[in-house]
Amino acid sequence: xxxxxxxxxxxxxxxxxxxxxxxxxxxxxxxxxxxxxxxxxxxxxxxxxxxxxxxxxxxxxxxxxxxxxxxxxxxxxxxxxxxxxxxxxxxxxxxxxxxxxxxxxxxxxxxxxxxxxxxxxxxxxxxxxxxxxxxxxxxxxxxxxxxxxxxxxxxxxxxxxxxxxxxxxxxxxxxxxxxxxxxxxxxxxxxxxxxxxxxxxxxxxxxxxxxxxxxxxxxxxxxxxxxxxxxxxxxxxxxxxxxxxxxxxxxxxxxxxxxxxxxxxxxxxxxxxxxxxxxxxxxxxxxxxxxxxxxxxxxxxxxxxxxxxxxxxxxxxxxxxxxxxxxxxxxxxxxxxxxxxxxxxxxxxxxxxxxxxxxxxxxxxxxxxxxxxxxxxxxxxxxxxxxxxxxxxxxxxxxxxxxxxxxxxxxxxxxxxxxxxxxxxxxxxxxxxxxxxxxxxxxxxxxxxxxxxxxxxxxxxxxxxxxxxxxxxxxxxxxxxxxxxxxxxxxxxxxxxxxxxxxxxxxxxxxxxxxxxxxxxxxxxxxxxxxxxxxxxxxxxxxxxxxxxxxxxxxxxxxxxxxxxxxxxxxxxxxxxxxxxxxxxxxxxxxxxxxxxxxxxxxxxxxxxxxxxxxxxxxxxxxxxxxxxxxxxxxxxxxxxxxxxxxxxxxxxxxxxxxxxxxxxxxxxxxxxxxxxxxxxxxxxxxxxxxxxxxxxxxxxxxxxxxxxxxxxxxxxx
Numbered sequence: 067x068x069x070x071x072x073x074x075x076x077x078x079x080x081x082x083x084x085x086x087x088x089x090x091x092x093x094x095x096x097x098x099x100x101x102x103x104x105x106x107x108x109x110x111x112x113x114x115x116x117x118x119x120x121x122x123x124x125x126x127x128x129x130x131x132x133x134x135x136x137x138x139x140x141x142x143x144x145x146x147x148x149x150x151x152x153x154x155x156x157x158x159x160x161x162x163x164x165x166x167x168x169x170x171x172x173x174x175x176x177x178x179x180x181x182x183x184x185x186x187x188x189x190x191x192x193x194x195x196x197x198x199x200x201x202x203x204x205x206x207x208x209x210x211x212x213x214x215x216x217x218x219x220x221x222x223x224x225x226x227x228x229x230x231x232x233x234x235x236x237x238x239x240x241x242x243x244x245x246x247x248x249x250x251x252x253x254x255x256x257x258x259x260x261x262x263x264x265x266x267x268x269x270x271x272x273x274x275x276x277x278x279x280x281x282x283x284x285x286x287x288x289x290x291x292x293x294x295x296x297x298x299x300x301x302x303x304x305x306x307x308x309x310x311x312x313x314x315x316x317x318x319x320x321x322x323x324x325x326x327x328x329x330x331x332x333x334x335x336x337x338x339x340x341x342x343x344x345x346x347x348x349x350x351x352x353x354x355x356x357x358x359x360x361x362x363x364x365x366x367x368x369x370x371x372x373x374x375x376x377x378x379x380x381x382x383x384x385x386x387x388x389x390x391x392x393x394x395x396x397x398x399x400x401x402x403x404x405x406x407x408x409x410x411x412x413x414x415x416x417x418x419x420x421x422x423x424x425x426x427x428x429x430x431x432x433x434x435x436x437x438x439x440x441x442x443x444x445x446x447x448x449x450x451x452x453x454x455x456x457x458x459x460x461x462x463x464x465x466x467x468x469x470x471x472x473x474x475x476x477x478x479x480x481x482x483x484x485x486x487x488x489x490x491x492x493x494x495x496x497x498x499x500x501x502x503x504x505x506x507x508x509x510x511x512x513x514x515x516x517x518x519x520x521x522x523x524x525x526x527x528x529x530x531x532x533x534x535x536x537x538x539x540x541x542x543x544x545x546x547x548x549x550x551x552x553x554x555x556x557x558x559x560x561x562x563x564x565x566x567x568x569x570x571x572x573x574x575x576x577x578x579x580x581x582x583x584x585x586x587x588x589x590x591x592x593x594x595x596x597x598x599x600x601x602x603x604x605x606x607x608x609x610x611x612x613x614x615x616x617x618x619x620x621x622x623x624x625x626x627x628x629x630x631x632x633x634x635x636x637x638x639x640x641x642x643x644x645x646x647x648x649x650x651x652x653x654x655x656x657x658x659x660x661x662x663x664x665x666x667x668x669x670x671x672x673x674x675x676x677x678x679x680x681x682x683x684x685x686x687x688x689x690x691x692x693x694x695x696x697x698x699x700x701x702x703x704x705x706x707x708x709x710x711x712x713x714x715x716x717x718x719x720x721x722x723x724x725x726x727x728x729x730x731x732x733x734x735x736x737x738x739x740x741x742x743x744x745x746x747x748x749x750x751x752x753x754x755x756x757x758x759x760x761x762x763x764x765x766x767x768x769x770x771x772x773x774x775x776x777x778x779x780x781x782x783x784x
Contacts, residue, residue: 089729089733089734089735090208090210090734090735090736092118092119092121092122092201092203092210093116093117093118093119093122093124093201093212094116094117095114095115095116095117095197095214095216096115096117097112097113097114097115097216097218098113098115099111099112099113099218099220099221100113100181101221102220102221102222103221103222103223103224104186104191104221104222104223104224105186105223105224106186106187106188106189106223106224107185107186107187108185108186109151109183109184109185109186110183110184110186110221111181111182111183111184112181112182112183112184112193112195112216112218113179113180113181114140114179114180114181114182114197114216115177115178115179116174116177116178116179117177118174118175118176118177118178118201120176121203121204121205121206122175122201122202122203122204123173123174123175123201123202123204124138124173124174124175124178124199124200124201124212125137125138125171125172125173125199125200125201125202126138126156126159126171126172126173126174126178127139127154127156127172127180127199128155128156128159128172129169129170129171129172130169133167133168133169133171134166134167134663135167135171135200135202136198136199136200136211136662136663136697137199138154138156138180138197138198138199138200138212139154139197139198139199140154140180140182140195140196140197140198141195141196141198142182142193142194142195143193143194143195145192145193146187146188147186147187147188147190147191147192147193148184148185148186148187148188148191148192148193149184149185149187150182150183150184150185151183151184151185152182152183153182154180154181154182155180155181155182156172156174156178156179156180157178157179157180157181158179159172159173159174159178160172160173160174160175166669168591180197182195186221186223188223189223189224190223191218191219191221191223192217192218192219193216193217193218193219194215194216194217194218195215195216195217195218196213196214196215196216197212197213197214197215197216198211198212198213199211199212200212200662200697202667203736206736206755206756207667207670207738207755207756208667208736208737208738208739208755208756209662209667209668209736209737209738210735210736210737211662211696211697211721211725211735300453300454300457303454303457303458304457304458304461305461306443307443307457307458307459307461307462308461308462308464308465309465310439310442310443310462310465311439311461311462311463311464311465311466311468312465312468313439313493313497314432314435314436314439314462314465314466315465315466315468315469316490316493317432317435317436317490317493317494317497318435318490318491318494319431319432319433319434319435319436320432320435320436320466321490322490323428323431323432324469324470324473324483325473325480325483327344327424327428327470327474338474338475340418340421341470341471341474341475342471342475343418343421343422344421344424344425344467344470344471344474345467345468345470345471346467347421347422347424347425347426348425348428348429348463348466348467348470349460349463349464349467351425351426351429351463352429352440352459352460352462352463352466353456353459353460353463355440355444355455355459356444356455356456356457356458356459356460357455357456359444359455376512379508379509379511379512380508380509380512382445382505382508383505383506383508383509385441385445386442386445386501386502386504386505386508387502387505389437389438389441389442389498389501390438390498390499390501390502390505391498392434392438392498393438393494393495393497393498393501394495394498394547394548395491395494395495395547395548395549395550396548398434428470435494436466438497438501439462439497440459440462442501442504443458443459443462444458444459488550488551489557491549491550491551492541492550492560495540495547495550496537496540496541496563499533499534499536499537499540502533503529503530503533503534506521506526506529506530507589509521510526510590510591513591521591522591523577523590523591524577524578524579526590526591527574527575527577527578527583527590528578530574530590531571531574531575531578534567534570534571534574535568535571537567538564538567538568538571541556541560541561541563541564541567542556542560542561542564543556543560573585577590622648624637624639624640624644625639625640625641625644626640626641626720627640629698629700630693630695630698632691632693633672633673633676633677634672634676634677634682636676636682636685636686636691637691638657638690638691638692638693639690639691639692639693640692640693640694640695641692642692642694642727642747645658645690645691645692646745646747648690649690649743649744649745650745652690653745653778654688654689654690654745654774655688655689655690655742655743655744655745655750655770655771655774656689656690656691656692656742656743656744656745656747657685657689657690657691657692657740657741657742657767657770658692658694658740658741658742658743659691659692659693659694659738659740660694660696660724660728660734660737660738660739660740660741661693661694661695661696661737661738662695662696662697662698662721662737663695663697663698667737667738667756668737668738670756670758671738671756671757671758674758674760675757675758675760675763678760680760680764681760681763681764681767684764684767684768684771685767688767688771689742689767689770689771694724694727694728695720695721695724696721696724696725696728696737697721697725698719698720698721698724699719699720699721700719700720700721701718701719702718702719702720702723706723707723708723708726710726710730711730712726712729712730732749732753734753736755738755738756739753739754739755740753740754740755740766741753742766742767742770742774744774744777750770750773750774750777751766751769751770751773754766
């Protein structure tokens with residue numbers, strides 16, 4: 067009994083302390099007009115400026131609103147004093163291809179600005195507007211929907227001009243009088259609208275771009291620091307480039323050069339020092355190639371164009387196919403012999419400079435084998451950080467130069483080197499199969515960006531199953547290409563490699579039928595682009611909670627089940643009142659998930675935490691699940707509209723009602739946000755936000771269940 071009393075007391079204390087949580091407000095808005103004075107018929111700009119806290123970013127308005135994140139939009143109350151000209155225009159947003167949403171997004175960091183042109187129609191000019199959008203944090207993983215109201219009333223309109231226009235606007239006033247404060251007009255914020263704005267020829271006080279630079283100097287040439295996630299990606303890319311460099315060593319163009327080069331240095335005075343210079347020269351040459359391309363591949367606008375536009379992706383696909391054909395032995399990619407001869411002649415002069423030209427000669431001579439590999443690294447660096455091409459090239463060169471330098475310093479190691487032979491060509495062929503497999507990644511990018519739904523995940527997996535199966539048979543000697551030697555018996559190495567390859571093929575096969583293939587996340591298309599997903603079919607067929615076995619009640623039609631779905635085969639509710647009734651009926655606490663279509667970190671929590679067996683078991687057995695989408699635009703019937711106790715505004719959509727519920731009841735406006743409630747809708751323990759630690763989440767669920775059990779026992783004892 068003492069334990070029950072203590073747990074009940076703990077629940078009360080937790081509820082009281084949670085009420086003092088602070089609402090997060092990382093974006094501060096200001097507004098003004100481009101002019102203080104105008105005549106009737108003039109066009110002025112309404113300017114919305116955002117100051118964004120460090121570590122947060124604001125989604126812009128000029129990308130596909132169906133992609134996932136909430137785009138910024140502004141709705142204007144109609145009245146007869148103005149007329150909209152074109153659409154809302156973001157000023158210099160950053161752009162990037164987002165792997166999570168599988169498309170190009172635009173966003174602001176630090177500061178942001180939007181402009182809307184309007185035409186002045188009457189002397190009592192005034193505009194009222196409501197801005198909606200979404201801001202997210204790189205550091206905490208939280209996302210917050212935004213809603214801000216603005217009023218523009220201080221424009222001085224020339225009286226004489228207004229009088230002349232009075233009669234002209236009289237009839238328009240009569241027609242529009244009944245529409246004032248009755249409807250809102252939402253501007254469509256698409257790239258097409260933005261282009262229309264650029265073409266608009268109305269006269270304004272000064273060009274919009276110049277004005278944006280004066281008003282937001284901090285946004286100009288802003289350098290965005292590399293986040294922890296980006297840093298991890300760069301390190302992964304450098305490791306991959308290093309491994310490519312090691313692979314390049316074991317090709318017919320490079321491997322035979324090692325003993326010849328080492329022999330040259332060991333026979334000279336100061337050979338070890340020259341060998342070190344030789345290695346550093348190789349790294350410098352490849353690093354220089356990366357440095358030359360860095361401004362192109364690192365520029366956000368150019369990089370995103372290259373990453374997402376269909377034309378460069380088609381070009382990259384063709385290049386990779388050509389690389390694969392070259393490695394298979396169809397032809398060789400070589401540089402002009404005159405260039406190679408010139409570099410070789412320079413290396414014969416002697417001295418330290420000659421060592422550099424010897425390194426340059428090696429780079430040119432080995433190009434037929436290293437060219438496709440280097441090209442692969444450079445293409446993969448497109449769209450990344452500005453230093454990515456240079457870091458990739460230097461990582462490749464470090465591995466490539468390693469044997470030349472190492473064997474020159476320690477000549478005795480040469481005895482342990484394997485002899486040249488047909489196995490060197492086999493290395494090229496294996497690389498050719500890898501190039502062939504990755505070529506289709508570029509076609510997949512086109513399919514995702516343009517929503518063609520041709521190269522879906524199952525189609526991509528099928529292609530990879532075929533390509534890597536052929537690689538496995540090649541390693542077993544069942545396939546022979548033009549430059550291959552006859553294989554009478556395979557080596558242990560080839561046998562083991564074939565085992566690895568066929569194991570990978572077996573791993574791929576379930577992906578044809580809907581398996582997630584998490585190891586290839588980000589390489590293959592996402593699970594949502596799957597033509598045949600068994601789990602998705604099952605979820606669509608089960609439309610009643612009682613059938614799912616997740617709850618104990620009789621068959622019950624779930625409100626909004628046609629629009630929302632829970633991940634991992636879970637079943638629950640999307641309406642608070644319905645979940646509350648189920649909680650009372652089944653005597654289970656409620657797990658509330660404040661989420662959103664555009665919440666990237668909500669998906670990360672679902673994929674990395676909810677998917678764990680210990681979490682899924684608790685969600686299925688111990689809780690009534692309630693998912694409340696705070697960004698869904700579906701308009702509710704008028705009888706379901708809610709007048710907010712927080713800001714006094716009428717909430718008319720599913721998302722607006724759910725978001726107001728989160729703010730009003732839990733004093734929080736960030737997602738993901740998880741609350742555990744009793745069957746009266748009261749908090750059991752302190753809510754939880756974004757946290758990828760599975761153990762922490764399990765403890766959160768267990769503590770809520772324990773407090774709920776103690777609470778119900780206390781009620782029963784009375």
